[in-house]
Amino acid sequence: MCCPYNKRINMAKQPDIRELKNIAKEIRIEIVKMLSCAGSGHTGGSLSMVELLVGLYFYKFRCDPDEPFCNTRDIFILSKGHGCPALYAVLARMNFFNKDELCTLRKIGTRLQGHPQRGLPGIEISSGSLGQGLSIANGFALGARLNKDPKRIYCLMGDGELDEGQVWEAALTGAHYKLDNVCGIIDNNKFQIDGRVEDVKGLEPLKAKWQAFGWEVFEVDGHNVKEVVDAYDKAEKIKGKPSMILAHTVKGKGVSFFENKNKYHGVAPNKEELEKAVKELEMER
């Protein structure tokens, strides 16, 4: 019998910031190992979203790894599907599946597809074609309302992803239906494949845009775990409109030679880079 609304797995009432930071570090090490093992994948955008996931899954999120589809779970939607290595590492650490499976990433027969596929425990939607997640989140939110279910729905998007028109259609829908059970998150790492977001197609002023669309916006340093968990707490209290956490992040965060190097958007570390990356991450306090 699952009852995530009554028990918070691996969670304390108050966030243990030091512990969350430590988890984030370990997740980063898993990510670079996994990507190196796969030989391809999205390094930069996986590393930029780590604290956003850790602050959610290891503090706020109600779920039961033993029963991933139990009715009373919260919903997490990874709309920026290419960031899945980070999510896989988190789900494995929470025991949604065995950690050994991480090294099957992107290989024939794996449940860890190059972009997330529904079917792997903990994965709610198949994503990868950008811009589709927030609409699905709204659908979950409307469904929860009909079902009189107090679940919360989280949806993580990339900033480059916001070029997709569907995101703004969904922004209208979320505000129109006053979906206060929806909490969007933007991993605002300032880069997309072709280069700097502001050079490719400018998004600013991003906060004002979401506010104008009727969303409550929380602007945070996306690598400051305390700010991140505070934003999740605050978003939960907003009534009558959806929330958006606009998280300023660094692409490739945690490894000096990946940080803000857009080359690593879709390139995995080679063996040498992996060794150096792990060493750097382990030294980090």
Added chain:
Amino acid sequence: MEIKMKATRDGFGEGLVELGQKRDDIVVLSADLTESTRAAWFKEKFPERFFSMGVSEQDMMGTAAGLALSGKVAFACTFGAFAAGRAWDQVRISLAYMKTNVKIAGTHGGISVGEDGPTHQANEELALMRILPNMTVIIPCDALEAKKATIASASYAGPVYLRLGRSGVPVITKEEDVFQIGKSFLLKEGSDVTIIACGVEVYEALLAHEALKKENISARVINLHTVKPIDKDAIIKAAKETGAIVTAEEHTVVGGMGSAVAEVVIQNHPVPMEFVGVKDRFGESGDPKELFKLFGLTSEDIVKAVKKVISRK
């Protein structure tokens, strides 16, 4: 005998209302074409289960997927041109890939839309939808069949595309006819040729059957209401027993129902085939009846195709 005329979208609307009465898990979404798609009939009775999505077909498909993943059976309603065309990638990923329980009602299919012209006449949806894995594609031939198809699709797992029409078409099926998804309906026996038709072309095929009878040509008529999964057995049987096939559809002949039939025929029992349908072109404005003549979709066109295919036997 007077034939009752009724649009398949009306049958859909009635089916939705009946579903709404029977089942609490039915929800309906509409992209600003609520009256035109007949989703309004559901909205009137069950406003709390109706969601107005505005002119946002892509968002509608995603929202419908989310509702479906919450345990609902979601009907997403708009014109076929926008459902299958505008929102194709959303249908591909959020519906087909994930096998979400979303039923798409694509109304205003084909040139029978008439005066609104090519942007609103969907002649490509059967092709666009049938190439997607996990997708089921249904095109009812009359309002009664549309009602049955709507109700059947709600209990059928996974995404379903319902191709519906704007204009009144003859009601040719009977209350007692069994509608089963994936199982074609044999309307007329025949031994010289088989006419496989779908949608409004089923009626034209029946007229062709009568005209051909006068010329001592025995034409079998099959209503292939489900384009996918396709009824292979009936098609192979027809190829073997009649030796020639004509397909008739109010849709482009490129990749549509005729193509789907040809894929079965050529791999199992090749026989000469002719395609009646829209010939790789866009539609245009005009009175639907005149358009059917202009585009070669009348019973006379089917008769011509039958004669041609028989000459190739």
